[in-house]
Amino acid sequence: MGSGRLVYACLVPHPPIIVPEVGGQETARVAATLQAMHELAAEVAAHRPEVLLFISPHSIIYRDAVAVLAANEFRGDLGQFGAPQVSFHVPAAAELAEAVVEHGRQAGVSMAEVRSSNLDHGVMVPLYFLQRAGLQVPVAIMGFGLLPVAQLYRLGRAINAAIQETGRDVALVASGDMSHRLLPSAPAGFNPQGEVFDRRIREAVAAHQVEEILGLPAELVELAGECGYRSLVMALGGLDAYQVEPEVLSYEGPFGVGYLVARWKITGPAEGMTMGQRWVRSANDPGDGAGRAGEETDPPIGGQEVSPAVRLARQALETYVRSKQVISPPRELPPELGARAGVFVSLKKQGQLRGCIGTTLPTCANVAEEIIRNALSAGLEDPRFPPVRVEELAELTYSVDVLQPGEPVHDLSELDPRRYGVIVRSGRRVGLLLPDLEGVDTAAEQIAIARQKAGIRPDEPYQIEKFTVVRYH
Incomplete structure (x- = not known):
C-alpha cells in the first residue's frame, strides 16, 4: 500500500488525577497540565490522524523484547481510580500493529505479539483528552523492552517505516511520567537526582537535543524513578526521518511526580545524517540485535x-x-x-x-x-x-541455571551483578534477574530490570533478595 505518514508526535503524562472525574478538586493543582493536554489534544485532532499509536510503560513490558498488543478492539475504564463511568471501547489498528512487529524484527529487535484487549491507564488518560477533542479512530498499543537505548531508538525508526507501509496518517503518543522522586512526600520517596533528570529532559526536548537525551547516564535514569524515558527514546526514533519544531507545553510536579507535556510539529524530511543516527553510530549499535541488555x-x-x-x-x-x-x-x-x-x-x-x-x-x-x-x-x-x-x-x-537459596538485601552495596542475581517482590508480584548477564553492569540496572519485569512501579514499596546460581552449559 505505502504512502502512510507520521503526522504528529507528542510526549504526555498519564496520572489519572488529571482526569476531572478522578481528580475532582485536586485537578486545580495540575491546572497547567490540564490546559496543556486540552491544547495538545485539539492540535492532534486538527491533523486528522486515521490511527493513534500509543507507547505505554503500563502495557506489557519484557526485559529483552517489545510487546505489541494484538486484538480486534480494546476496552477499559478508570474504575480502579474511582471513576468506572470513564470507560473506553475503541477499534484496534491491527494492520499497523502487525507492521510494527514485522519492521521491528527486520531491524533486529525482538518483538512479541501479545493477545490482549485491555487498555492500561498509560493509554486511557491521554485517550480521554483526545476523544473529547473529537478523535474517534482506531488505536495500536505497544510497550517497550528493557533494551539498550540504541535499540529502542532503532525500533522507533522501524515504527516510522511501518507507518509508511500502512498508507495511513498516524499520530504517535508517547506516554510516560518523569521522575517519581521530586519531593519527600513523593510515592517513591525523594532523590535529588529526580529534579536533575527532569530538568535535563525538559531542556533537551525543548531544544531537540536528541544526543543529550540518548546519552543520559543509566544511573541518573534509574535514580530518577521515571516511567517515560524509554517511551521518549522510541518516539525520537520515530521522528528521526523528519525535521521538527519541538515545544514543551507544560511541566509541573505538585505531587512529587514530574508531568511533562511536549509536542513535535513535523515540518519536512530530514536532510543528511541526523543527531540520533550519529549517536547510535558512536554507541557502536550493531543494528542486528546483538548485545541486548x-x-x-x-x-x-x-x-x-x-x-x-x-x-x-x-x-x-x-x-x-x-x-x-x-x-x-x-x-x-x-x-x-x-x-x-x-x-x-x-x-x-x-x-x-x-x-x-x-x-x-x-x-x-x-x-x-x-x-x-x-x-x-x-x-x-x-x-x-x-x-x-x-x-x-x-x-x-x-543453558540451565539452578538457583541457590536467597538472602535479604538491605543496601545496593551488598549486590554484585557479576556474582548475584536479584529477586524483587511487592505483594504477589515477583521479578527475577539472573546474575552475570551481558549488558547489566550495575546493581541499579539489575533492580530496575527486575522491578519492571514484575510490573512494580517506582512509587511502590518492594523487597530485594540476592542469590547465586550454578550455571550449566
Missing part, C-alpha cells in the same frame, strides 16, 4: 562436554517437538539433579535469545523434573517468541 551469555562451544542438566533440557524439548511426548527423568540422578531448587532454562539461536522460562522456587520433586518442565516452557510458551519448530532444533544452544 540482559541476554544470557552464550554457552561455551568447541568440544566441551555437555552437562547432564543441559543434555536433559535438550532431550526434553527435542522429544516433545518431534513426537509430542514428555520425557521422564532418568531413574538414577546425579546429586545436582536430585535436589530441589528453582531452575531457569535459556535457549539461544545464532547468538540471540530464543526463550527463557524459569521458577524462583522448586515446584517439582527434583531439579531434573524442574528442568524438563522449564525446557518445554522456554521452547513452547515464552510469550515473546513463537513455539520452536523442528527445523530450528539443531540451531539451539541451551
